[in-house]
Amino acid sequence: MPAVIAENDVSQWADQTGVVYHFPKRYQAILTPGTQVIYYKGKLLDKAFADSRLSPSPHYFGVATIEQVHADEASSKGDLYAILSDYRAFAEPVLAKEGDDYLEVIPDSKASNYWRSGVRPIDGATYQRIVNKARLKPFEVREAEPLPSLDEFESREEGHPSKVYSTRYERDPKLRQQAIAIHGLTCKGCGFNFEKTYGEYAKGIIHIHHIVPLSEYQGSRVVDPEKDLVPLCPNCHSVVHRIKNATLSIEDLCKILRGVKC
Ligand SMILES: [Zn+2]
Ligand SMILES: [Zn+2]
Known part of the structure; x- marks a missing residue:
């Protein structure tokens, strides 16, 4: 109904x-x-x-x-x-x-x-x-807030640049908005919040991390923004993606951060 x-x-x-x-x-x-x-x-x-x-x-x-x-x-x-x-x-x-x-x-x-x-x-x-x-307007391509450029956070191992995280799920503006609505703008790893530290000017900056490793992804699965996506600060995001194809879980990240509540 x-x-x-x-x-x-x-x-x-x-x-x-x-x-x-x-x-x-x-x-x-x-x-x-x-x-x-x-x-x-x-x-x-x-x-x-x-x-x-x-x-x-x-x-x-x-x-x-x-x-x-x-x-x-x-x-x-x-x-x-x-x-x-x-x-x-x-x-x-x-x-x-x-x-x-x-x-x-x-x-x-x-x-x-x-x-x-x-x-x-x-x-x-x-x-x-x-x-x-009603006169329906066309489907909207939603104007998303600007995404942080993920390329800027490339990890460099011994001089070899490797693109570490730029999955389409992490960049999708609608999934990003939904994840932020559900989880907020505070890093689930270390608790960092851009607005708290830098003030109003930096409000809204956060990376959205997709926690199902893409290699396990069967293409047709629907991304669940509540379970599959988490906000991470750029530092924590770099850490979980440090090794290609061996993305850390959020639990692993918390173990590394020992003592910092996830
Ligand atoms: Zn963090
Ligand atoms: Zn990620």
Whole structure:
């Protein structure tokens, strides 16, 4: 069953439209892999966000598909993350209300508090009604934050340069964003955080390491950003990739760093 998912202008989570959506456990049965979702924004509350949305009124602004759902390990309440794919933005807003009528069908049982739910299951006809009113923009090639140039961190052994890490999974901008949303920007090896040390200017710098050795990779496997990717600082990343085809595990890295918590 499709669903509407509300996006707040201000979010305490590392949500990114069409990429990652954080939600409470009570919506777990609704947001399952394969679910088609329509993004929704409620009424504009803070004028500072007027320019970053399509309309100040409640409206729909894009569609996507839930690809994976992961537990948010930082949550004590069992919150979850959905990883989304196939995001398409609407060129113009589709307003939630036309005249006196809402595009969503509000069940009588929920008449008083329907709009308070951030995640709302809708039937296929409602999904189509909303999408038919939208002009879908083409699939977005997401503008990623600039990747650190991995070549700059090539290891040199006795004068022979060897490219040590530049797998496409580690460079893929969407996987990178998803991994950062899940794991944060702090190195899983040594705990280094660019922003803490260098301040705002360096915020966002981190390497994303793919922990399944590529040699064991059968090509068709889907990369799971929660289990397969970890943030590492350039130093730790160099260490785990020091020997070609013998990438260290994060546990090995922690043993080397003895005493530093992983
Ligand atoms: Zn590190
Ligand atoms: Zn790596």
